[in-house]
Amino acid sequence: MNQKRPMLSVTEALEILLNAAGTGQATEIVPTISANGRVLASAQYSNLHVPPMDNTQMDGYAVRSADCRGGAALLPVIQRIPAGLVGAELAPGSAARIFTGAFIPVGADAVVMQEQTQVEEIDGQTYVRILHEPQAGEWIRRQGEDIREGAEILQAGTRLRAQELGLAASVGLAELPVAKTLRVAVFFTGDELTMPGETLRPGAIYNSNRFLLNGLLQNLQCQVTDYGIVPDSLESTRETLRKAAQEHDLIITSGGVSVGEEDHIRPAVEAEGHINMWQIAVKPGKPLAFGEVNRVSSGAAFFIGLPGNPVSSFVTFLLFVRPFILRCQGVQDVAPRSVPIRADFDWLKADRRNEFLRVKMNEHGGLDLFPNQSSGVLSSAVWGDGLVDVPAGTSFRKGDFVKFIPFDSLMY
Numbered sequence: 001m002n003q004k005r006p007m008l009s010v011t012e013a014l015e016i017l018l019n020a021a022g023t024g025q026a027t028e029i030v031p032t033i034s035a036n037g038r039v040l041a042s043a044q045y046s047n048l049h050v051p052p053m054d055n056t057q058m059d060g061y062a063v064r065s066a067d068c069r070g071g072a073a074l075l076p077v078i079q080r081i082p083a084g085l086v087g088a089e090l091a092p093g094s095a096a097r098i099f100t101g102a103f104i105p106v107g108a109d110a111v112v113m114q115e116q117t118q119v120e121e122i123d124g125q126t127y128v129r130i131l132h133e134p135q136a137g138e139w140i141r142r143q144g145e146d147i148r149e150g151a152e153i154l155q156a157g158t159r160l161r162a163q164e165l166g167l168a169a170s171v172g173l174a175e176l177p178v179a180k181t182l183r184v185a186v187f188f189t190g191d192e193l194t195m196p197g198e199t200l201r202p203g204a205i206y207n208s209n210r211f212l213l214n215g216l217l218q219n220l221q222c223q224v225t226d227y228g229i230v231p232d233s234l235e236s237t238r239e240t241l242r243k244a245a246q247e248h249d250l251i252i253t254s255g256g257v258s259v260g261e262e263d264h265i266r267p268a269v270e271a272e273g274h275i276n277m278w279q280i281a282v283k284p285g286k287p288l289a290f291g292e293v294n295r296v297s298s299g300a301a302f303f304i305g306l307p308g309n310p311v312s313s314f315v316t317f318l319l320f321v322r323p324f325i326l327r328c329q330g331v332q333d334v335a336p337r338s339v340p341i342r343a344d345f346d347w348l349k350a351d352r353r354n355e356f357l358r359v360k361m362n363e364h365g366g367l368d369l370f371p372n373q374s375s376g377v378l379s380s381a382v383w384g385d386g387l388v389d390v391p392a393g394t395s396f397r398k399g400d401f402v403k404f405i406p407f408d409s410l411m412y
Contacts, residue, residue: 007281009392010319010354016277017290017324020302024157024330025179025249032168035160037221037412038178039329044154046171049144054104055083058139061117061128062087062096062108065136073130074120081105095128104140111139147171157332159412179329184217185244185301186210187227189237189256189265190308195229208378209254209313213306216317217252219411220325232256237268245272245293245301249328252321255308265305269293273300281392283353284309284375285316302328309375315356315387318410337409338389340401345369350395358384359404367404386410 008016027041056062062081067073075095081087083101090096090107098104098111116132147153153167154160160176168176193207194200207229217224225248230240237256244251256265266289269275275291282288289305304321306313323334344366347357358380359367367388370380386406396402 007279007286007353008277010280010282013277013280013282013288013290013320014323017320018327018334020276020290021324021327025182025328027177028180029175029177032165032173032176035165035168035176035178036162038160038176038181039326039331040154040156040158040160040164041177041179041330043152043156044168044173044176046147046149046151046153048171049149050147050170051141051143051145053086053143055101055141056098056104056111056139057100057141058111058113059099060111060113060139061130062090062098062104062111063130063134064090064092064108065110065134065138067093068110068112068130068133071131071133074127075130077119077126077128079105095130097128109136109140110134113139157330159326159331181221181223182250182325182328183225183248184222184250184252184325185225185227185248186213186217186252186254187230187240187244188254189230189232191232193229193255208310209306209308212310212314212378213252213254213317216314216322216411217325220322221329222325232264234264234268234271237264238272241268241272241293241303242296245295246297248301250302250304250325251293253303253305254313256305265289269303269305273303280316280320281353282316282319283351283355284373285312285319286353288316288320290320307375310378311358311381312375314378314381318387319356322410336405338403338405341404342366343369343388343396343400343402344398346396346398347390348395348397350393351390352392354392355390356405357388357390359386359388361385367402381407 077097078094079087080097081102082099086103087096087105090105096105112130112132112134118129120127154164188207188210192204194204196206227240230236253265269291273291273293275289277290279286280288285307287307291303292300293303294300306316326334358370362368370383386404389403
């Protein structure tokens, strides 16, 4: 007699997915200004110091500190140095008017900010009285203080944000090598599904997952082809899988991954390829499939089948699809940020599956539980700030600290 295969743990399922994802996509070169959200394909190094020369942090006067000993030194102002110009060497016993960001002239070793000076005109010559005794190096940013020439500034696999783009630009990198955009096909099964704007017939529901998954994939910079709602039949499902596999790296479906008579995803994928993983000990979202769909020419497209309930689809995408896509793009650290936070509610019924609860931060620094944790209540994902990761067989009481995963660490 065949024994039922035990469900995979969340950790086991992730390991299978990430191992299959490999080490990253093919790469391309894009303008730095257009690289926001892309994944860096190779480490980047600086070919210059930042800043390239000593410069001033303040508007004021560049001086030789030795000329200002004893206080109230009176020095002739012999040059003016705005940002973008290089001044002449500073002669002993003189000062240079200097503005924030300007390079320190040779000979000067300190800047006195203008609030600590007094300007005087004597016989047509401008003098500055130094009302402060500066120390060597005062208000000077040193050459290479931010970045040294030859230093690695960005690691391979970095998901590029605005700050990384600014850093790359600061060392003159006009272009960056990035992983090519992942091509993802999506389609949705269920004769009950109706698009917003259409009349909702008896027994039908609006297809919220279509909008949910498209948005999540766009957040991850994927190139998405949406095949829409596919009729509930084995042949229609197989035909769409064949078509999608030809020009896509990954196929994602929603619905039809259970074991009912109207659930055609598994037999369709097995007919067109194979299933590597089926059912995970996670709540919400147990029926999740992972495999490959063969291409007519050669090779295969990855396949992930998500459950149809909207919260199940949402949570399993965040837990499994997001890290899989990031790893395909070359990101190594795909684990979401989590923090221990106090639960302000009891959770006393331990489940055999790893549960993920929708919660919200309250004004007291704790977490409140959405009262209805059903997998069909999508409003819980809008109300909540994130998920509490409850390991299998675990319960806790109000006041215990739990593992909180903010939504803002799961969306990008």
